[in-house]
Amino acid sequence: MRLTSLPRLSLAQLPTPLDDVPRLTQQLNGPRILFKRDDLTGMGLGGNKVRKLEFLLADALQQRADVIVTGAGPQSNHLRLTAAAARKCGLDVVLVMFGNRPRETQGNFLLDELLGAEIIFTNDADRSSVDRALQEVAEDLRRRGRCPYIIPRGGATPLGSVGYVECVQELETQRVAQRVQVDHLVCAVGSCGTLAGLWLGACCFNAPYQLWGISVSRPRGECLARVQQLATDAAQILDVKPPRASMLPILRNEYLGTGYGIVTPEAVDAIRLVARTEGIFLDPVYTGKAMAGLMDLIRRGEIGKDEMVVFLHTGGAPSLFAHASVLLP
């Protein structure tokens, strides 16, 4: 496997903790739950994108890029972390955002401004308007003699996913050291790069647990197709066998609610419960919905009380500040 020979920057504080959440478990009358604290990856207030960026920005530097171009919405954690990582590498950064400039400068958007990112709006609410604009912005930069490196939405490229192959290895080491038997791993799914990396990692390292992805954005079929493509291409980069269908993650999208970024009452309940039992902040867009999903799977008995669960906390807390009105009705 080529995992250790790929160009990589050290941006994240690793390993992230694997912590018991006994008061949450007790409150749910549920199975033993551990949080894998990827909200604590350190750089730029942390989150799952930092693991991907270690590989993506190393590639950008190798290609002699001088400006990073990426896109998403104003409350994107991916944008905040990409801008922070770019700054740490001495690079300029252009962020393309769908829609219009928000009325309020809060949460991730505030942090993007502090990082001095150049921010461009597509003035089109359609999220995929970003994808077209990324190419145009990069073309324009090239005409002006710059060397742009494009990172697609969510950092969801095969190379980015490699960060989560490595996370599985890290978790295996912790699992053995802490003598815990893990039956399930649950995470939020957006652009699908994280889950793709976890799946390939689970295959490479023979991880014995069932992977669950809770979609907060895309329909189930689209997620599965993306996960399959990303994981297969990541396997090529790493020179390992393609991921095994028998270990395919279970993908659920019934916790998405009305749409991406629209908070559900169940997610608000989950955010409050985790804050009040464990002093840990989930977020309204990703981890709140993923935890609402985990709570429902436990309630339905799809995850048994005698089993053990790892919840991958992928970060996102800065967007809490931009959602005050829906969090405290």
Ligand SMILES: *Cc1c(COP(=O)(O)O)cnc(C)c1O
């Ligand atoms: C981006 C993100 C995710 C989803 O990860 P993907 O790799 O895009 O599927 C989950 N949680 C948070 C907080 C995120 O910012």
